[in-house]
Amino acid sequence: MNVLAVTANADAPFLTQQVDALEQRGVSVTTMSVAGEVSADTARSPLDYVRTVPRVLREAGPEYDLVHAHYGLTAPAALAQLRLPVVLSLWGSDVHGPTAPVSKLCAPLCAEVVVMSAEMGAALGRDCTVIPDGVDLERFRPEPRSRARETVGWADDEYHVLFPYPPARTVKNYPRAKRVVDAVSSRVDRPVRLQTISGVDHDAVATYFNAADALLLTSDSEGSPNSVKEAMACNVPVVSLAVGDVPERLAGVDPSVVARSDRELVDGLVGILERGERSNGREAAHEVSIDRTAERMLAVYERATGKRVPTRVPRVPAKR
Structure with missing residues (x-):
């Protein structure tokens, strides 16, 4: 054909x-x-x-x-x-x-x-x-968090929340992500960094996912966000608004949170950071x-x- x-x-x-x-x-x-x-x-x-x-x-x-x-x-x-x-x-x-x-x-x-x-x-x-x-399950796969952080230069004694888009992309709503992370910072026991990435070679993106404690998605609208599926493939917890197919993708993925308000985003992210665990997302990622x-x-x-x-x-x- x-x-x-x-x-x-x-x-x-x-x-x-x-x-x-x-x-x-x-x-x-x-x-x-x-x-x-x-x-x-x-x-x-x-x-x-x-x-x-x-x-x-x-x-x-x-x-x-x-x-x-x-x-x-x-x-x-x-x-x-x-x-x-x-x-x-x-x-x-x-x-x-x-x-x-x-x-x-x-x-x-x-x-x-x-x-x-x-x-x-x-x-x-x-x-x-x-x-x-x-999602490319060969490229996006779990690796040790400490090793990934050493590679990307992130401190190992801080929380790192990944926002994998340029802040200027209006539909992704970076101001909301920053507002959420600022609120979370006052409730946990160590500094929280909101990490944005753009212009990174796609072969290196998986390392940033593995270096993160969680992915935060605050988009105004989505179809089927690749970042969520890529985080799942790396067993990285996701905190996201209920946009696009995110509720379906994250069904049964733990720990992860689908939220409908800033308060739910903040509470969900605090809970995930305090648990400090990887998710079981890779199992669900095989479907996509x-x-x-x-x-x-x-x-x-x-x-x-x-x-x-x-x-x-x-x-x-x-x-x-």
């Missing part, structure tokens, strides 16, 4: 991991990035998405079986070609944010629509296939491993095209 993937973020680790897993299963993926440049301070303009339309029209020839549009604003360009079925994957902000009308307009025209949580499907107002982004989510995406492709892909045995990573 040959797939043309149109995306606004070709370098996103969850996307490149998904593509690799699908290619191991017999899918050939050609990735086309939306026109224009993007950085931490600059977003793509509507014109960049418009400029992508003729590029898709030129590229989407008979050698492809389908077009996979990643993110709602790429759907118009994918649908502009009339030859191939379109699979649309929505990421969260394109359902809950200002671009939601584009997603809702395009979704009925697509052969298949994939969302990361049932909540997103309900907001979209139509039947969808729920497939959270997969890259292998499992890739198999489910392959089934979506097969439904959209009516074409079966011969079964292949995925490559087994070398033991480390």
Whole structure:
């Protein structure tokens, strides 16, 4: 099967991991990035998405079986070609944010629509296939906390709460995270540091997770936050608002807390820091491993095209 993937973020680790897993299963993926440049301070303009339309029209020839549009604003360009079925994957902000009308307009025209949580499907107002982004269980795995802290340079006699996003990302609500950690600091027996990370190579991110006492998620909205699944894979406790599929992911994970107010966030984080234990999250993370989510995406492709892909045995990573 040959797939043309149109995306606004070709370098996103969850996307490149998904593509690799699908290619191991017999899918050939050609990735086309939306026109224009993007950085931490600059977003793509509507014109960049418009400029992508003729590029898709030129590229989407008979050698492809389908077009996979990643993110709602790429759907118009994918649908502009009339030859191939379109699979649309929505990421969260394109359902809950200002671009939601584009997603809702395009979704009925697509052969298949994939969302990361049932909540997103309900907001979209139509039947969808729920497939959270997969987590790489080889990359994100438990390691000793003290060793991880030595590697990243964090003091071993302090509590470290991880907020793995740039503070400037408004939807992640850094001010709320800081407010919670400030309140927690007055109730525990040692200093509490709110640690933010950005611009870190993805291969090194797992070390920061393992160095932390807990992950704190205070986002205004989410689909299926990768940070929660990555923390689970490292057995790091999570304290999170009830956004996206977090309540489902953390069901049965202990210690971890799903909160609905600042008070519950503070009380939950205090309890986890005082317990000082790792969670059992890795067991639950197997449900959203890259292998499992890739198999489910392959089934979506097969439904959209009516074409079966011969079964292949995925490559087994070398033991480390």
